[in-house]
Amino acid sequence: MDGAATERAVTTTPATRDHSTAIVWILCSAAFMAMLDVFVVNVAFTKIGESYRGSPLADVSWVLNAYAIVYAALLIPAGRFSDRVGRRAGFLTGLGVFTLASVACAAAPTLWALVAFRVLQAVGAAALTPASLGLLLTVLPAARVPGAVKIWATTSSFAAAFGPVVGGALVEASWRWVFLINMPVGVAAGIAALRLVPDLPQRIPVRMPDPLGVLLLVGAIGALSLGLVKSSDWGWTGGATLAALAVAVLGVAAFVARMLRHPNPVVSPALFRVPTFVWANATVLAFCAAFGAWFLSIALWLENVARFGTLATGLAIVPGPLMVPVFAAVSQRLLKRRPVGIVVALGNLLFAGGVVLVLATASTPVHYATEVLPGWLISGVGIGLALPSMIAAAAVDLPPDQSATGSAVVNTARQLGYVLGVGVLVALLGSLDTPATGLLSAFRHGWIFIALVALAATATAFGITPRSRRA
Structure with missing residues (x-):
């Protein structure tokens, strides 16, 4: 029996089958929480800026952009990480990092401390997102997989629908509750995952993608974002703006060169x-x-x-x-x-x-x-x-x-x-x-x-x- 068949055999035991619905809710709730945070912060944006007096809109925008940049750059490496260490381990690691970083965001004393903790949140979200989908594909009985994947895929839509209302209600008390609410959800999901989600052995060795390529991608996107959001302060033809955009162009060029030449690139050129x-x-x-x-x-x-x-x-x-x-x-x-x-x-x-x-x-x-x-x-x-x-x-x-x-x-x-x-x-x-x-x-x-x-x-x-x- 090959690896995939063995995995599927593991997932069709009576114990696993009894917990299939709970497993779907656990994994989808964690993915929902990561997406909900994106839409909730949009509503809290103004209050966050008011809380840190003297912070211009361009600086406050990094509360959104830092999260999106790191999340985007780490999705593929994080997926490989989960495949390497085990999907349940990858999921629990990501969930733990995301939950702890959320608490840190709620306690952030300065705007730039908040941005730093948002980066940590993004690291956790990038790990738990592909791991949660990978677990749905491997630990559920075959008949349950299509429906579970549809539920997982629509979580972003429901996050967009409920995020503004949840965020608006929480921000009425304090924008810090937008992040603090993740703690009980994360702890409950983590305990439930430890008890109910099977820990399947890994059968395929996975090499981690080019780490320098990941850094080049993060640097290029960060420089581009910096040049865009600060252009109103620096001027479109100002030296700082042009320097940031030049770094972005050079970073993209270096990333493409690494992608074409590295034996294990972040993204295969064949795609x-x-x-x-x-x-x-x-x-x-x-x-x-x-x-x-x-x-x-x-x-x-x-x-x-x-x-x-x-x-x-x-x-x-x-x-x-x-x-x-x-x-x-x-x-x-x-x-x-x-x-x-x-x-x-x-x-x-x-x-x-x-x-x-x-x-x-x-x-x-x-x-x-x-x-x-x-x-x-x-x-x-x-x-x-x-x-x-x-x-x-x-x-x-x-x-x-x-x-x-x-x-x-x-x-x-x-x-x-x-x-x-x-x-x-x-x-x-x-x-x-x-x-x-x-x-x-x-x-x-x-x-x-x-x-x-x-x-x-x-x-x-x-x-x-x-x-x-x-x-």
């Missing part, structure tokens, strides 16, 4: 010879840049211009994310009659249309029901049609032994898109301490950027229809 994979990554990168900027811009618009409280902002944001799981289901029906590239392009076009509608109707004072809600709902419909389909289609044409790495690359592109979108938005907004009329102009510039990037994603989406008909 980028598959057209569907390339177009899917380009689309995900552009779409998520638009989405990351869009979500943050609406939260900031409601809190700083409409003068909504944090709980009211969270409740106002909920309707858009609620459209995502509904229209993700609709997209599955559309895919039976139309190529995936057409469905994804339609979703991106609707997303851009929602942004344009807000752009065209926004005014001060803000009228949420007529100026924000319609466009916000339409953009949510577009996200539901586009995002699940483009991510699922990315790995369809890849060889089976490359599909896991390919999926990790797509999720890395997703996180990088968030970093770029937030960086450009912060650069365009400048300071929030300006009159409402000045903020309206700044937000309009941000929404124009978001709409243009979403239209670019519409164009690239046509290239992701795979040759294969595999689901």
Whole structure:
């Protein structure tokens, strides 16, 4: 019996079968917690800035960007780490780091201490995310795997829906509760995982990817983000801005050179010879840049211009994310009659249309029901049609032994898109301490950027229809 068969035999014992539902909830709750943190912090963003007096918007943005940069860069190495030490060990390590870092975030005495602890949070999230999916694939009976993976995949949608409300309610007391709430969830999930999730032996030796390549990727993305978010302070042609952008370009060039020459690169160059994979990554990168900027811009618009409280902002944001799981289901029906590239392009076009509608109707004072809600709902419909389909289609044409790495690359592109979108938005907004009329102009510039990037994603989406008909 080969390794995979042995693993499956282990997972179909009566004891494991009895705990299958609990295992799904344990693993998905941890992944949900890591994603929830992203959306909760968007709502807490303004309060965090107010707590650390004198901190400009560009500095506070690193609470979001530091997390996304490190999470993106470590997803693939963390997946390899879990394969090497054991998926349960990788999951528990990631969960422990994430939980402890969350407590440290809640106690952070300074803004830059908070950013440092967010980096540690990202390390933990990068470890637990691929490990949780890998465990679902190996410790459950074969019949339970498809449903469990669907639940795991939709956790981000529910995190986007519940995150603003949870965050708004917690921030009413203190933004520090946004992080502290992770402690009881993390401890409960860890104890349950130790008791119920099987510790399967590893049968395939896995080499860790090029560590210098990982550092080059982190450095390049960090330099690019720094140049973008500080451009309003340094000037687009200032020496510091140009130096940061130059470091980013050189870092990307060095990363590509290492990828082409290293015997065990972070990403195999062979993946980028598959057209569907390339177009899917380009689309995900552009779409998520638009989405990351869009979500943050609406939260900031409601809190700083409409003068909504944090709980009211969270409740106002909920309707858009609620459209995502509904229209993700609709997209599955559309895919039976139309190529995936057409469905994804339609979703991106609707997303851009929602942004344009807000752009065209926004005014001060803000009228949420007529100026924000319609466009916000339409953009949510577009996200539901586009995002699940483009991510699922990315790995369809890849060889089976490359599909896991390919999926990790797509999720890395997703996180990088968030970093770029937030960086450009912060650069365009400048300071929030300006009159409402000045903020309206700044937000309009941000929404124009978001709409243009979403239209670019519409164009690239046509290239992701795979040759294969595999689901």
